[in-house]
Amino acid sequence: MALKTILVAVIVGVVRCPDVVFGLHREDVKSALLQVVGHSRIPELLEGALGERQQQQQQRNSTKCDLQLQAAVDSMMNYSTGLWALPMFDAWGKIPSGILQGNFYELGSYEECQKFTHYDRKLEAEGQMQGRYCQLSVPLQMKPLGRQETEEGIDFNVRGLPTGSRQLGLTIGTCFPDSCDANQLNALLNGTFSTLFNSSSAHFTCESHLAAIGAKEIVAIIIFSLIVGLLVVSTVYEVYTMLSGHREPCRTLLIFSLYSNGVKLFQMVPRPSADGSQKSNAIDCLNGIRVISMVWIIFSHNYMMLTMSPLNNMLAMYDWVTSYHSMLVLASTVSVDSFFLLSGLLVSWSILRELDKNRRLNLPLMYLHRYLRLTAAYAALILFSVSLMKYCGSGPFWNGIVTLMSGSCETYWWSALLYVQNYVNPKKICLGHTWYLSVDMQLYILSPLIVYPLWRWGRKFLIAIGCLILVSMGSVMAIFLIENIRLAFVAAGTGGADRMSLTYYPTHTRMGAWLIGVILGYVLHATKDRQVEMSRRTVALGWILSLGVMLAIIFGDYPLQQPDTYMNHSLVVDAFYESTNRVVWASCLGWIVFACVNGYGGPVNTLLSLSIWQPLGRLSYSMYLLHLPLQAMLTGMVKNSVHFGDVDAVHKFWGDFGLTVTLAVVWSLLFESPIVGLEKILFGSLRKSGESKKSVADDKSSDVATDSTASLPQKQTV
Structure with a gap:
């Protein structure tokens, strides 16, 4: 009977309940709930703390926070007042179970606290009372996880935490009157609660008013x-x-027009099958590569956001890292290099065709077209982030997530729109994932300096491009060795920001894969009128080597990621892997594209060239822009601890992916498609011949023109 009473009390969780609930009298429910809440001695502790505070403020008037807290405590200590404060204290989190498994969060009931309101005419001095959600952080006096410095040296046999802080602590949700702020609550904490927790570092953080x-x-x-x-x-x-x-x-x-633009967006143009004698002008397999790479990025960011959630089994992450399938996430950064390859390929291909046709480039028009095509949707997202995003959700971590995603945009929106933030503010990127746009735009601006000499001097200039690739790889290796940077997931809290700003964001460290794409574009352009003949042995060897090396890149990261042993090998191993894997990955993917274009792709080319990829390819830029802000917002709206596991992550991914595609359709129709129409008006005189033919190539150009990772070939070919 007692257990039944408690369960009903917890499920109902309200004071104004009917006289009889499931056969239990209202007073029985309230008494059981009072036992659950009162077990934590919250009212008694607050009463003692308020008593001490009143003694300290004998010569000063009590604050509204003091009066409202005292009234709430009196309600809990005196049944005759009706226990109106019971929901506020019921919203408090309790000491969580499973701490040894990494459950450091008990967030309480965020919504119950937010909905709490009370006004009593007898308490006019206190005024109307509403709930304010606060979090109590309590450092645990435990040996921190991670590699430890000892008198004998470094102990590598301790698991590490993938965060900037190695300090373990509990985060407990609490609820107070909204007249109280964190400073006032910390004053109470220092007087009474610090002795309870035996720590002077415990502190409150409260949700700010919107x-x-x-x-x-x-x-x-x-x-x-x-x-x-x-x-x-x-x-x-x-x-x-x-x-x-x-x-x-x-x-x-x-x-x-929603109708016209929608038809173009979802149009699927059948591609002619290659018969081996005639080479198609389209690189059909790029759509499949683009979409699969985009899905891989969303999938990996889904895991990243899951690790940022309040987990109830944090230590499960380390068991996950020791599994080989985790490398599909941890090594997924090469998917970005797939986009760099495509970008370099399309830039090279387009500029070379333009030079063949006109023997010169209209650089102002070329740059203006690129800027307009990318910036409209990007600027709209920045505007939304700095203005309306904060009104789109709520939760214990909502304010922190919104600040993380868009806080830097308040200051650095201009560097984002000028595509220079990877150098100007690399540690405070506005919309962190958009660093890629800065790199891609900078490479696009520099592309004539590389592609024109390639067109002018041909193969001779390939030596110079090869030297640039080696310089890029060498700079990554040098930075790793000089800055003592490790690749391990659990080392992200030690120098992780430096690694991103020094080797991940800069254009000079990421241009290797893009330059491989430029070379591939040159090769495809040089052989555009003929099939490249290769023996079966050569083709088989090319496929075996490319696929084998790509798998080696993904799973070769495994020993570098292990929490217990990642420091056992030389730093040179990390430096060599990071400096070579991206260029090698792009080279292997380049072989796949080359084989597919020349009729040696077989079922791989059939899969990558399916017409179904075309609409998703057109949506890929909006998907890229929206997916991470959407995932971050969903993480910020989490109101309870989350379980970490592969099934949970996959289930969450499909929800994230579905929402991303849905919003990408809306975003594309609002901000991308109209820009295409405006460009046809602004530059119409240069495009009449191409548009009048209604060719498949025109449709093809629209397939790639709305992707941030493409080079927007339409602007050079028309």
């Missing part, structure tokens, strides 16, 4: 509303002209 809508929020609402309004008007106009049948609609007025 700021009122200001000027930038109003501007953002107006801009987004205007764009949505244009979309509605343009769509209605097109539908009306189609139904009336009186006249052809004005193409200028269809720029924002």
Whole structure:
């Protein structure tokens, strides 16, 4: 009976419950809940703390926080008051179970605290009371995890934590009147709670009140509303002209049309099958590579966000790291180099075709086209992040996640829109994943300096490109050795930021894969009119080596990631792996593209060239922009501890992926497709011949033009 009473009390969790619940009287439910809440001695502790605080403030007036806390404690200590404060204390977290498995979070009931409100006319001085959610951080007096410095040297037999801090501690959700802030609560903590926790480092952090809508929020609402309004008007106009049948609609007025742009977005153009005698002008396999790489990135970031969640089994991460399948996530950064390869390939291919045709480049037009195509959707996301994102959710970690994602955008939005933040503010990237755009744009700006000499002097200039690749690889190796950087997942808290800013974000350390793409584009351009003949032995050897080396790159990272042994091998191993794996990966992927283009792809080319990849390929830029902010927002809205496991991660991934694709469709129709229409108006005189033919190549160019990782070949070929 007692257990049943407690369970009902916990499930119901309200004070104003009916007189009888599941056969139990209301007072029985409240008494059982009071026992559960009172077991933590929260009211008694607060009463003692308030007593001490009142003695310290005898010569000063009590604050509103003191009065409201005292009223809440009196309610709990005196049944005659109706126990109106019971929901506030019920929202407190309790000491969690499974601490030895890494369960350091007991977040309580965030929503119960937020919904708590009370007003009593007898307590006019206290005023209306609402709940404010706070977190109590209690450092644990335990030997921290991670490699330990000892008198004998370094002990490598201790597991490490993949965070910047090695200090273990409990995070317990609490609920107080909203008149109390963290400073006032910490004053109470220092008086009474510190003796309970036997720690002077315990402290409260409280959720701040959501700021009122200001000027930038109003501007953002107006801009987004205007764009949505244009979309509605343009769509209605097109539908009306189609139904009336009186006249052809004005193409200028269809720029924002949901119907026209939607048809183009989801259009799938059948690709002619290669018969081995005629070479297609399309590189059909790029769509499949692009989409699969994008899915891989979203999948890996899904795991990253899961590790940032309040886990109830944190130590399970280390068992996961020791499994070989974890390398599919930990070594997934090479998926970015797949995009660099595609970008270099398309830039080289497009510029070489333009030079063959006109023997010169219109650089202002080329750069303007690129900037417009990428910046509209990107700028819209930055605007949303700094203005409206904070109003889109709530949770114990919501404010921290929003600050993590968009806090730097308040200061460095300009460097983001100028595509220089990988050098200007590498440790405070606005929308952290968009570092790639800076690198890609910088390489695109520099591309004529590399591709033009390649067109002018041919193979002779390949030596110079090879030297640039070696310089890029050498710079990575030198930085690793000089800065003593390790690759291990558990070493991310020691020099992790330096590793990202020194070797992961800079253009000069990431250009190797892009330059491989430039070489591949040159080779494909040089052989565009003929099939490259290769023997079966050569083809088989190429496929075996490329696939084998790619698998070796993924799983070769395994010994470098092991928590207990990653320091056992020389630093040179980490430096060599990191400086070579990206270029080698791009080279192997380049072979796959080369084989597919020349008719040696077999079932791989059939898979990568499926028409189904075309719509997803057009969405890939918006997917790239939106996926990480979306995943971060979903993480910030978590209100309970989360279990870490592969099944949980895969299940979460499909939800993230579905939402990402859905929002990408909306984002593309709002901010990408209209830019394509505007460009046709601005640069229409240069494109009439290409558009009048309605060729498959025109459709193909739109397939790749909306992808941030592509080089937007449409701007050079028209």
